[in-house]
Amino acid sequence: RVYGQATTPARAYMDDANYLKPILTCPECGWFGLADERPDVCPFCGNRALEEGRQMLRPWGFAPKNAEAVPDAQLDEEYSSVQPPLYSTLPDAEDIQAIPGCQNIRMASRTNQRIIMVNQGANNKGFMVCPDCGAAMPGDDGKVLNGVQRPYKSKYARAKCNHGNARNVNIGYDFITDMLVLEIKLDEQKMDIHRTDNPWLTRAAQSLAEAFRLAASKELDVEFTELVTGYRIRTNAAGAFVDVYLYDSLSSGAGYAVSVADNIEKLLKQIRELLVSCDCGSACHRCLKHYRNQYVHGLLDRFAALELLEWGTSGKLAESLSVEEQHRLLLPLESILRVSGYTLVALDDGILVKRKGGREKKLVVYPAMWKEPQQEDTVYVSDAYIKYAKPYAVQKILNS
Numbered sequence: 001r002v003y004g005q006a007t008t009p010a011r012a013y014m015d016d017a018n019y020l021k022p023i024l025t026c027p028e029c030g031w032f033g034l035a036d037e038r039p040d041v042c043p044f045c046g047n048r049a050l051e052e053g054r055q056m057l058r059p060w061g062f063a064p065k066n067a068e069a070v071p072d073a074q075l076d077e078e079y080s081s082v083q084p085p086l087y088s089t090l091p092d093a094e095d096i097q098a099i100p101g102c103q104n105i106r107m108a109s110r111t112n113q114r115i116i117m118v119n120q121g122a123n124n125k126g127f128m129v130c131p132d133c134g135a136a137m138p139g140d141d142g143k144v145l146n147g148v149q150r151p152y153k154s155k156y157a158r159a160k161c162n163h164g165n166a167r168n169v170n171i172g173y174d175f176i177t178d179m180l181v182l183e184i185k186l187d188e189q190k191m192d193i194h195r196t197d198n199p200w201l202t203r204a205a206q207s208l209a210e211a212f213r214l215a216a217s218k219e220l221d222v223e224f225t226e227l228v229t230g231y232r233i234r235t236n237a238a239g240a241f242v243d244v245y246l247y248d249s250l251s252s253g254a255g256y257a258v259s260v261a262d263n264i265e266k267l268l269k270q271i272r273e274l275l276v277s278c279d280c281g282s283a284c285h286r287c288l289k290h291y292r293n294q295y296v297h298g299l300l301d302r303f304a305a306l307e308l309l310e311w312g313t314s315g316k317l318a319e320s321l322s323v324e325e326q327h328r329l330l331l332p333l334e335s336i337l338r339v340s341g342y343t344l345v346a347l348d349d350g351i352l353v354k355r356k357g358g359r360e361k362k363l364v365v366y367p368a369m370w371k372e373p374q375q376e377d378t379v380y381v382s383d384a385y386i387k388y389a390k391p392y393a394v395q396k397i398l399n400s
Helices: 013-014 201-220 256-277 289-299 300-313 323-339 384-388 391-398
Strands: 020-025 032-034 053-057 096-098 105-119 125-127 137-139 165-188 229-236 241-249 342-346 350-355 360-366 378-382
Touching: 020 165, 032 105, 032 125, 032 378, 105 256, 137 384, 165 256, 165 300, 201 229, 201 241, 201 256, 201 289, 201 300, 241 256, 256 300, 323 384, 323 391, 360 384, 378 384, 378 391, 384 391
Parallel strands: 053 165, 360 378
Antiparallel strands: 020 032, 020 053, 096 105, 105 165, 125 137, 125 165, 165 241, 229 241, 342 350, 350 360
């Protein structure tokens, strides 16, 4: 949330390596890290073609635009939020431990882990910041600073700043804390692991991360605000993984995150209990939702999280859907398909989709966790697309 302008009144401030830091990014997987750490390859996917990203500026503070209060009636706010918290390095091989009773989950407990928080501005355009006076506005064009004055009053600065040296930067900071990482190995032969257009994996990972934080705070008897959670999806020569991580919100670490490592088996059971004990359709304020995760409420799905947890612990994929369940999911699409000249026919052993005056095919709704099956004269649609992206599901049926 941009309350005003970042105050950076001295050019030396923006030239200080403690405040303005170069960033390297990976175009393949979206990883970013500090260039000062001199990574040769992306630690998440192994890509060697790293690129220089927009520099990260840690603001010294904030002040009202033009150093004047704005009446509430004239307030025009712009909102942008930080990217998911990112750790830029992976645990060393000797740090990763197997968890008894878990087929596909390993754990790493790390102290002194560097976390990077970055706000890339609206539409990933960053912020224009003037090093001469400290004026700052969201955007990547110097014109956004036209008419913007210094964010402070000074009897010595009589002339207006023309912001001729403005730089385009991201706003963020990095800090050291303690972290616990759960590494969940995925099976790309059986599961949909694509990063983009994946209606299951991001929902499952985000929801499991939120359940992780809530269960850990309950186990430690601390406020859940003392802990921060997130996830990363990565692929490399060793396979595909989802890392669900938990770290202390207090810089330098309070030891909360790493302290639950000794009771990780109990914690996984508590996470499962949290996910199965509610009776809501996907997520609610009695299970996963709270005011601190409002920006991901649309992604929360306790059923997807439970599927990922079951895979990690027992290696089981989601079970196929019964014909009755498939038909129930398809009911909202029937009228739309009928307008397009298609009808659905529910039989005891499956569902057919018929085109008026044309051929018919078998229609199967499968769990979104699965890699899409392939079979001649059969149309496959994932249950997640029907639940959360009905236009896409309808178009897939029509195109098939």
